[in-house]
Amino acid sequence: MTVSRFERVGTYLVLGVFTIFALYPMLSILFTALRSEVSGQGGLHWENFGKAWTEARFGSYLFSSLIVSVSVVAITVVLSILAAYAFGTMHFRGRDALFYLMLLGLTVPSEAVVVPLYYDLRDLGLTDTYASLILPQVAQSIAFGAFWMRTYFRSTSRGVVEAARLDGAGHWQTLWRVLVPMGRPALVTLIVLVFMWTWNEFLLARVMITSEALRTAPLGLQFFSGRSDTSVPLLAAASVLVALPVVVLYLFLQRHFIRGMVDGAVKG
Amino acid sequence: MAVGEPRRVGYLYALPALLVYVAFLLFPLLHSGWLSLFAWDGLSLGTWAGLSNYASLFSEEGAAAAFGHVGVLILFFSVLPVCIGLVLATALHRVRIRGLPFFRTVLFLPQVIAMVVVAVAWQRIFAPDGALNFVLGTEGKAWLGDSATALLSVGIVGTWVQTGLAMVLFLGGIGKVSADLFDAARLDGAGPAGEFRAVILPALRGEIGVALTLTVIAALRTFDLVYMMTPLGGPGGSTTVPAYEIYQRAFHTGQVGSAAAIGVVITVLAFLVTYVITRVAGRERA
Numbered sequence: 001m002t003v004s005r006f007e008r009v010g011t012y013l014v015l016g017v018f019t020i021f022a023l024y025p026m027l028s029i030l031f032t033a034l035r036s037e038v039s040g041q042g043g044l045h046w047e048n049f050g051k052a053w054t055e056a057r058f059g060s061y062l063f064s065s066l067i068v069s070v071s072v073v074a075i076t077v078v079l080s081i082l083a084a085y086a087f088g089t090m091h092f093r094g095r096d097a098l099f100y101l102m103l104l105g106l107t108v109p110s111e112a113v114v115v116p117l118y119y120d121l122r123d124l125g126l127t128d129t130y131a132s133l134i135l136p137q138v139a140q141s142i143a144f145g146a147f148w149m150r151t152y153f154r155s156t157s158r159g160v161v162e163a164a165r166l167d168g169a170g171h172w173q174t175l176w177r178v179l180v181p182m183g184r185p186a187l188v189t190l191i192v193l194v195f196m197w198t199w200n201e202f203l204l205a206r207v208m209i210t211s212e213a214l215r216t217a218p219l220g221l222q223f224f225s226g227r228s229d230t231s232v233p234l235l236a237a238a239s240v241l242v243a244l245p246v247v248v249l250y251l252f253l254q255r256h257f258i259r260g261m262v263d264g265a266v267k268g
Numbered sequence: 269m270a271v272g273e274p275r276r277v278g279y280l281y282a283l284p285a286l287l288v289y290v291a292f293l294l295f296p297l298l299h300s301g302w303l304s305l306f307a308w309d310g311l312s313l314g315t316w317a318g319l320s321n322y323a324s325l326f327s328e329e330g331a332a333a334a335f336g337h338v339g340v341l342i343l344f345f346s347v348l349p350v351c352i353g354l355v356l357a358t359a360l361h362r363v364r365i366r367g368l369p370f371f372r373t374v375l376f377l378p379q380v381i382a383m384v385v386v387a388v389a390w391q392r393i394f395a396p397d398g399a400l401n402f403v404l405g406t407e408g409k410a411w412l413g414d415s416a417t418a419l420l421s422v423g424i425v426g427t428w429v430q431t432g433l434a435m436v437l438f439l440g441g442i443g444k445v446s447a448d449l450f451d452a453a454r455l456d457g458a459g460p461a462g463e464f465r466a467v468i469l470p471a472l473r474g475e476i477g478v479a480l481t482l483t484v485i486a487a488l489r490t491f492d493l494v495y496m497m498t499p500l501g502g503p504g505g506s507t508t509v510p511a512y513e514i515y516q517r518a519f520h521t522g523q524v525g526s527a528a529a530i531g532v533v534i535t536v537l538a539f540l541v542t543y544v545i546t547r548v549a550g551r552e553r554a
Contacts, residue, residue, distance in 0.1 A: 015371050019374050022375050029392065109535060110489075111489050111514055112532065116303055135291075139293035203511070206495075226499070
């Protein structure tokens with residue numbers, strides 16, 4: 001296809017405009033984070049990040065987020081693999097009904113269940129604990145996990161499973177020694193998506209958590225931004241710290257993010 | 269079709285996931301439906317209210333306003349990004365773009381950043397001393413503090429977040445269209461508009477459906493953005509949304525039943541949106 005130079009230039013011009021539109025808010029917050037707290041003072045002020053980490057306690061908030069996110073990812077991945085293995089490779093009565101029951105969870109907005117969850121967990125004495133963040137988010141992610149891994153299990157050739165069987169492997173060994181190692185790409189996608197959803201979650205933490213020690217990073221940022229004595233550069237530095245883990249993960253594994261969010265998007 | 273072999277042990281494999289799912293998602297959802305039938309302040313004993321919580325959602329101004337605002341947000345979260353995405357994909361597909369992975373990475377980036385961070389970044393832009401006033405020459409205007417512009421401002425942030433998603437989806441979809449189709453359209457004398465109608469639109473039906481579903485549901489669920497950018501529902505309550513009403517009613521104004529009813533309504537809407545768009549776009553079940 002021959003394309004005129006005019007068209008070529010126009011294309012890059014349009015792409016450039018949208019790239020700037022996408023980048024500007026992020027770059028501006030990054031530059032703000034490096035500004036001095038005293039207006040008029042120049043130079044790069046990396047110490048803002050240190051101050052956000054210690055004085056504004058974002059070290060503690062990020063740690064809470066890490067505990068919650070890693071727990072949700074670990075539990076979701078294991079339970080999704082087990083359930084998807086059953087739904088994708090075995091045959092038992094009610095299998096499809098159970099699977100579709102789980103698929104419903106893909107569409108239920110978490111905003112709709114946060115109210116009953118609060119009262120249910122309060123009755124169990126679980127509000128204001130990590131468990132009150134972990135368990136509901138596992139439940140929300142597991143629908144996607146079971147769906148995503150089932151697609152993988154159904155796409156693997158039956159020959160692989162039969163070969164493992166001939167070697168004397170039972171269903172447990174076949175799963176963990178053969179299918180899971182082969183399914184690394186699908187698993188990585190699942191892991192990064194669940195990590196991102198959990199890391200960025202805000203409403204559940206807003207509702208469940210009252211102790212400062214348990215605040216997750218997004219919740220900490222909301223409190224910090226609401227304080228009247230918060231300086232703009234420190235708020236920007238804290239924002240960068242909150243966003244950074246997912247952004248770094250995204251820069252290395254962007255194919256997984258895009259594939260998971262786009263392909264896994266509409267599940268029927 | 270009978271995939272897999274008969275195995276009772278399947279129940280055991282599925283059990284742990286089902287237990288957590290039922291206990292922490294399905295049961296709360298049903299519980300929400302139950303709570304929505306009571307007038308309850310969260311502390312004392314609730315009284316049976318039947319469907320009156322739902323009935324008052326239609327008559328009462330606060331709820332109607334919240335759902336109306338979502339309607340506006342859908343324009344910014346869904347319609348605008350899909351239109352921009354389509355125009356750009358059409359304009360861009362003719363040129364082999366060098367550095368496409370770079371552009372894709374950058375354009376998709378807003379999708380992965382926590383909404384609370386997005387809110388902080390855009391609050392600065394909309395501030396009286398922010399970049400928007402500088403660009404427009406409107407000195408000292410508080411875009412988020414004015415009931416005429418607050419919702420619009422939140423909407424623009426939605427467009428910023430979702431446009432990249434639409435573009436990445438459509439550029440991917442257009443890349444799969446065979447060049448022959450474009451050649452055939454051109455031989456038939458189709459201009460850019462004809463090409464768009466005859467080739468691109470039909471080819472991207474599935475992608476448009478995905479983009480609409482994702483973005484409409486994102487608009488329907490908006491909470492973090494309005495809660496952070498416009499505290500207390502914005503100036504004159506101009507940026508209240510259903511999720512904000514749920515939070516406010518359940519935990520601040522002692523209307524748990526009404527909050528649960530709104531939760532049920534947005535769940536039903538989410539299912540409807542998914543169902544209708546999937547039907548219209550005619551996407552095969554994965």
